[in-house]
Amino acid sequence: MYDLIICDGRIIDGSGLPAFVGDVAITGGIISQVGGRVTGPAASEIDARGQVIAPGFIDPHTHFDVQLLWDGQARPSLEHGVTTVVPGNCSLTLAPLKAEHRQRLVRMFQQIEEMPDAAFNGAFEWTWESFDGYLEAITRQLSINVAPLVGHSVIRLWVMNDDAQKRAATPDEITQMQDLLRQCLTAGAVGLSTSFVDVDHNLLPVPSRFAYLEEIDALGAVLGEFGRMLQVVPEFYNTDITIARVDQLAELSIKHQIPTTFSPLFDSSAMPDNVTRVLARVDEQFARGARVWPQVQTRPIDISFNFDMASLMFAATPAWYMVMRLPHDQKIDVLKNPEARAQLIEAAEPGGDISRFAELRVRDSQNPDLIGRRLGDLAQERQTTPANTMIDLSLEEDLQVHFLAANMGHEDPTRVGPIIARERVHVGASDAGAHIQSFATYGDTGYLFSEFVREGGYLSLEQAVKKLTSDTAQIWNLPNRGLLRPGQAADVVVFDPDTIARDEEHPVNDMPEQGMRYVRAAIGIDTVIVNGEVAYTHANGYTGSTSGVIATQPVQ
Amino acid sequence: MPLSKQREFISPRPDDDWATIVKRVLPDQDPETAMSQLKSWNLHLFARQPPGEFLGSDVIFIEGPRDGKEAPSFFGIEVEVS
Numbered sequence: 001m002y003d004l005i006i007c008d009g010r011i012i013d014g015s016g017l018p019a020f021v022g023d024v025a026i027t028g029g030i031i032s033q034v035g036g037r038v039t040g041p042a043a044s045e046i047d048a049r050g051q052v053i054a055p056g057f058i059d060p061h062t063h064f065d066v067q068l069l070w071d072g073q074a075r076p077s078l079e080h081g082v083t084t085v086v087p088g089n090c091s092l093t094l095a096p097l098k099a100e101h102r103q104r105l106v107r108m109f110q111q112i113e114e115m116p117d118a119a120f121n122g123a124f125e126w127t128w129e130s131f132d133g134y135l136e137a138i139t140r141q142l143s144i145n146v147a148p149l150v151g152h153s154v155i156r157l158w159v160m161n162d163d164a165q166k167r168a169a170t171p172d173e174i175t176q177m178q179d180l181l182r183q184c185l186t187a188g189a190v191g192l193s194t195s196f197v198d199v200d201h202n203l204l205p206v207p208s209r210f211a212y213l214e215e216i217d218a219l220g221a222v223l224g225e226f227g228r229m230l231q232v233v234p235e236f237y238n239t240d241i242t243i244a245r246v247d248q249l250a251e252l253s254i255k256h257q258i259p260t261t262f263s264p265l266f267d268s269s270a271m272p273d274n275v276t277r278v279l280a281r282v283d284e285q286f287a288r289g290a291r292v293w294p295q296v297q298t299r300p301i302d303i304s305f306n307f308d309m310a311s312l313m314f315a316a317t318p319a320w321y322m323v324m325r326l327p328h329d330q331k332i333d334v335l336k337n338p339e340a341r342a343q344l345i346e347a348a349e350p351g352g353d354i355s356r357f358a359e360l361r362v363r364d365s366q367n368p369d370l371i372g373r374r375l376g377d378l379a380q381e382r383q384t385t386p387a388n389t390m391i392d393l394s395l396e397e398d399l400q401v402h403f404l405a406a407n408m409g410h411e412d413p414t415r416v417g418p419i420i421a422r423e424r425v426h427v428g429a430s431d432a433g434a435h436i437q438s439f440a441t442y443g444d445t446g447y448l449f450s451e452f453v454r455e456g457g458y459l460s461l462e463q464a465v466k467k468l469t470s471d472t473a474q475i476w477n478l479p480n481r482g483l484l485r486p487g488q489a490a491d492v493v494v495f496d497p498d499t500i501a502r503d504e505e506h507p508v509n510d511m512p513e514q515g516m517r518y519v520r521a522a523i524g525i526d527t528v529i530v531n532g533e534v535a536y537t538h539a540n541g542y543t544g545s546t547s548g549v550i551a552t553q554p555v556q
Numbered sequence: 557m558p559l560s561k562q563r564e565f566i567s568p569r570p571d572d573d574w575a576t577i578v579k580r581v582l583p584d585q586d587p588e589t590a591m592s593q594l595k596s597w598n599l600h601l602f603a604r605q606p607p608g609e610f611l612g613s614d615v616i617f618i619e620g621p622r623d624g625k626e627a628p629s630f631f632g633i634e635v636e637v638s
Binding site: 168194196203205208209210211212213215216235238240241243244245247248280281284285288 | 567
């Protein structure tokens, strides 16, 4: 007897081969039959007429490390059809981590990934220091599969303590780091993440950036023992440096026979030949036998923000960024101080150039007449500048007015579509679970189908599914996942190919202590199945299933 | 397939400073001129705090940018934020 039969769907098996109509049967969490009319009794059936049956989507760049401790469903990623997530990117993970380093790491997470304090303090109990202890903590309630990276910065911190952010490692310390990495990989880590760009809460470079090449090479050797991934954050805002990073990764890939990936890679009118040049180098390195996978996100860069937080929006304006990091009341005092305000205005609108914030719009306000208005237009009405208007509006509503900077880059589908369709481009870089008060990092999968399959026709439905499933599973060496084939783990998504999309971004207060974040609901997703158990249905929502596993191990 | 010519770079060694790098990669040039040239090729290390201080993981270019000018940067980012 089967546990579940999904009947009469359009099967897209993840291989890129053409779709066909048939049934999919599941027994014991494993796919037992694909295609044909499955006969025999089943505990339950899903009618998939008119819908696609596909492998569950895999998101290779997330920061769900902390959310998984209180939300094993990784909401709302699961309802978008994502059945496996890779947390631990960008050198930061919650393990291995000594108790005395916890708050230091929390502040790094808050700074780099824009996550609120309540997410870390009070929402869960720290019960671990080791990597396997962390895995034990999250697997108690997992609805979604997890393939966790281990962070280079925390490995360095464990071995070198305060010196992790001061100096080169000694040969003995590098050996200790290798041993620690080996333990993490044995426990189930999918690879190592490192960062070349991030700074901590004191604006000090994160520990991984103090590593010399010999340290990274030594850790690469350990990855080679396991055939595991090296993920890096390169200087994505500079083409020449990104190409240099591609070359470094290629050398490590060939020497240690490991896959590598870097994220993000953006298209931008400010750097029109960036992607072309970087991908040309990627192609050359693949031709040498290296594996250097550029991760490209599907969504344009939209940043939402208010003055109550230190948003990425102000990253390029340090004077503003420092003010935004102040406590609430102190920040208001500074914004009301004429001298300080004059300095901020000059920094944002040097010499009276008001272009920087003119195109921003009011996203949310107590005054409905303001919502959707351009700051440039409001400034004209108020006979002032956009920067002054933004400060005034914020002060009028106790810093709670939300603004939207739309299409900050990566926004032209006629350029992004052909990039995503390339064979050596890895669709990813969603950042799901991070930057939660700046933009919604969910729904990139739906956007791939709505914008680049249906609207632009840059990929076929089968190619898009392959990108999100078997390509990702193979790039990351996730055994028995990413394909609808007998013997594979039964991670399945049933969706309507004519409507699948991401819904509008909106704020919700579902973080610990009613904290706010931006999310998007899914459109067109009917059913999501994880290891044979229904985890989400459009009709009834999340089921509370706990069938998620650490996805680096072969299924039994 | 041979790799195309791209901007050459090195990774610093422990105990490196600008002077040791100059000595290693531009040994035949006047040290002062070479130092100035090397720094001009690495403006990305001077657009952050503290200016000109490099870390073990940094990329250090040992020749100038293509077309003799720095490539434009994305989103106006010149500081260290991802």
